[in-house]
Amino acid sequence: MAALAWMRPPTTAALATRNLVAVKSRVMSPRVHGRIFPETESSALLRRELRILVDLRTIGRETVAHLVELDVLRHYLQDLRPEPCRVTLLAPAANPELRAQYEVFTRLGGETLSYGSVVLPEVSNALGGVPDDFVALMSTAVAADADLVVTEAVPSGVDSQEVRGKLHVAFVDWPTVKRECEIFVRGHEVPWSFACPSWYCPWTPFYSIAEPDTTLIRLWERAGAAGMPPDTLELMRSLALNRHAALSYTRDKLLFYVQQERAAKRHKLHLQDFAFEIGYFLNHYYVLLWAGLDQINWIVNAAFNLEFRTKDWRRVGTLNKDFLRRMRERAQRVADIYEDSDFVRWVKMLAGARHFVAHGGFSMPTELYIRSGDDPSDDNWTRR
Amino acid sequence: MFPREWLDLFRPTFRHKARLARHQKIEARFIKIEIDGEEVLITPSMNIEWDFNNFFGFAHKIADVAIERLTA
Numbered sequence: 001m002a003a004l005a006w007m008r009p010p011t012t013a014a015l016a017t018r019n020l021v022a023v024k025s026r027v028m029s030p031r032v033h034g035r036i037f038p039e040t041e042s043s044a045l046l047r048r049e050l051r052i053l054v055d056l057r058t059i060g061r062e063t064v065a066h067l068v069e070l071d072v073l074r075h076y077l078q079d080l081r082p083e084p085c086r087v088t089l090l091a092p093a094a095n096p097e098l099r100a101q102y103e104v105f106t107r108l109g110g111e112t113l114s115y116g117s118v119v120l121p122e123v124s125n126a127l128g129g130v131p132d133d134f135v136a137l138m139s140t141a142v143a144a145d146a147d148l149v150v151t152e153a154v155p156s157g158v159d160s161q162e163v164r165g166k167l168h169v170a171f172v173d174w175p176t177v178k179r180e181c182e183i184f185v186r187g188h189e190v191p192w193s194f195a196c197p198s199w200y201c202p203w204t205p206f207y208s209i210a211e212p213d214t215t216l217i218r219l220w221e222r223a224g225a226a227g228m229p230p231d232t233l234e235l236m237r238s239l240a241l242n243r244h245a246a247l248s249y250t251r252d253k254l255l256f257y258v259q260q261e262r263a264a265k266r267h268k269l270h271l272q273d274f275a276f277e278i279g280y281f282l283n284h285y286y287v288l289l290w291a292g293l294d295q296i297n298w299i300v301n302a303a304f305n306l307e308f309r310t311k312d313w314r315r316v317g318t319l320n321k322d323f324l325r326r327m328r329e330r331a332q333r334v335a336d337i338y339e340d341s342d343f344v345r346w347v348k349m350l351a352g353a354r355h356f357v358a359h360g361g362f363s364m365p366t367e368l369y370i371r372s373g374d375d376p377s378d379d380n381w382t383r384r
Numbered sequence: 385m386f387p388r389e390w391l392d393l394f395r396p397t398f399r400h401k402a403r404l405a406r407h408q409k410i411e412a413r414f415i416k417i418e419i420d421g422e423e424v425l426i427t428p429s430m431n432i433e434w435d436f437n438n439f440f441g442f443a444h445k446i447a448d449v450a451i452e453r454l455t456a
Contacts, residue, residue, distance in 0.1 A: 165411050213440065219447040219454075226454045239443070247436060254432045261429070275413065282415075282428050289439050296443055303450045337445045346438045349426060352417030365413035365428055372406055 043272040047263045048085045050184045052177060053141045054110065055151035056091050056101040064104055066174040069194050071108045073181060076192065076199060085188040087181055092116045092140050118143050126166040131155050141169050147263060150177050168266035180259070186249075187256025207245035216240035223303070232302040235295055243292050250285045254278060279364040283357045290354040293318045293347070304331035318347050 029039045059067065067089070074087055091105055093116035106112065119132075120139040127135050134155050141149045149171040154160075164170050172180065178194045185192045191201045193210035201209070220236040228236075261274045297316050301308050306326050308316050315322040318338065328335040337343070357363045414425040 215444045215447045219451055222451050222454045228454075244440075247439065251432055251436045254429070258429050258432070278413075278429060285432075285435070289435060292439060292443070296446055299450070300446060303453065331449070333449050334446060337442065337449070343438070343442055346435075348419050349417070349424075350435065350438075352419045352424070353415065353426065353428070356415075356417055363415050363428070365415050368410040368412070368414050368425070369404055369407035370410065372408070 040271055042268070042270045044264070044267070044269055046188075047147075047260055048188065050085070050087045050148070050181060050259075051090060051144065051146045052088065052148045052150060052181075053090045053092075053137075053144055053146035054105065055137060055149065055153060056095070056098045056105060058150055058152050058174070059101040059104060063174055064108075066178065067104065067108045067110070069178065069197075070181065072197060073185065073192060073194070074109055076197075077185065077190070079199065080190065084190055085185060087184070090144055090146060092137075113140070113144055115140070115143065123167060127158075127163065130158055134158065138163070138167060138169065138171070141171075142167060142266075145266070147259065148172055148177055148180055150174060164262070168262045170262070183252055183255045184259060186252045187259070203245075203249065207248045208241050211248060213240050213244045216244065228302065232299065235299050235302075239292065239295050239299070243288065243295065247285070247288050247292065250281055250288060253281045254285060257281070275365055279362060282363050282365070286350065286354040286357050286363065289350055290358075293350075297323065300327070300331070300334055304334055306330060319344070319351065 028036075030037045070087065070089065077083055077086060089105070089108075089110040091102065091110055091112050093113050094102055095116060102112070117133075117136040118139050119136055120142055123139040123142055124135050127138065134153065137149060137151060137153070140146075146169060149169060150173070151171050152173065154171060160171060170180070182192055182194065191203055191206040191210070193206075196210040198209075216236070217240045220233065220240050223236055224233055257274045257277045261278070264272045264274060294316070297318060300306065301316060304327070306323070308323070308326075314320075317323055324335060324338060327338065353363060412427045413429060415428055416423055416425055418424070
């Protein structure tokens with residue numbers, strides 16, 4: 001291996017507690033005003049720092065712009081009082097071959113680790129058979145408690161999902177790391193977009209400005225010019241602006257809690273799994289998506305003269321046979337889109353999830369265990 | 385160390401955890417839903433962007449046909 005353990009990495013014990021907002025430092029339970037309070041171990045609050053390990057070999061003339069954009073975000077976060085969260089860029093300890101890259105990296109706010117390239121046995125075992133320099137990079141990421149690794153040197157055959165599942169660290173390219181940063185800061189209630197950066201943008205106009213749905217906005221504008229009735233125009237406006245924003249916000253919240261869950265798994269926090277937070281937003285997500293399909297159905301009804309009235313609402317549904325039959329008669333191309341097999345498969349899955357959360361229960365993602373062959377029956381377990 | 389009634393309170397949890405420890409845990413989290421009368425498991429955390437893209441992909445296809453009709 002070219003570069004190995006230039007300096008000692010932090011110990012596993014140090015890693016287990018670093019960067020968590022709530023760190024247990026007492027032996028006894030907390031005692032305030034003479035009362036002892038219960039304390040939950042193996043838990044922590046939200047992670048407020050996103051740590052990104054940068055493989056400096058990825059820094060070149062074309063990629064330095066990404067570093068500049070990330071530094072702008074870091075300046076913005078520092079301007080907010082109190083600072084809601086932090087994005088930290090890290091690089092392995094200086095490698096003399098990459099002096100120019102280090103200069104750029106540190107000038108743009110990057111921090112250099114005190115160690116360069118280490119190999120942790122758990123990473124080596126988890127990756128198995130992967131080239132040494134990749135094992136070293138991922139080991140350095142684990143040792144540095146990095147959430148993300150920016151690298152382009154991914155060996156062929158390495159599956160990113162598999163590595164993420166085993167190490168709870170994601171290796172990504174520059175565009176993805178920026179997207180992950182957006183998710184992280186938006187999760188901390190900081191509306192930020194690299195495509196349209198601005199200071200102190202509130203949520204209300206944020207998604208319409210930063211990630212506008214130009215196709216749906218164009219539909220709304222054309223329908224207005226064509227003299228469509230006001231209630232249809234309102235359906236289109238609300239779909240293009242309000243629902244698009246609500247779905248984008250909910251999607252980002254869910255992705256944020258997936259990030260948090262990944263950090264919790266890396267820290268082996270058994271009791272903090274963010275399942276409640278994910279479940280909470282998931283319930284809302286399914287209802288928003290399903291209601292959005294209803295909204296599209298009414299737009300189709302108006303735009304293609306299907307002539308269903310408000311009182312016919314039971315027959316206006318994405319999978320409703322009457323609705324689809326009339327659509328086939330009057331707008332075959334639209335019916336083809338509704339009856340596309342991939343779309344129907346997705347709608348049925350969405351319907352299952354939405355109907356459950358709307359009528360049956362609370363959608364809480366849960367762990368799944370495969371029962372071993374020698375597992376005693378339920379009765380035997382209860383008697384033990 | 386703890387009163388017996390406390391231990392009795394936690395006994396079902398301990399028993400449940402001991403039982404789970406004997407099983408193989410799947411990393412992803414699931415929810416159970418019903419599709420066409422059959423129970424299926426989905427992994428919602430992995431489907432977040434897929435759901436979003438399916439919804440807006442569909443909406444855009446419909447919008448494109450509608451725009452064409454409105455401009456004709």
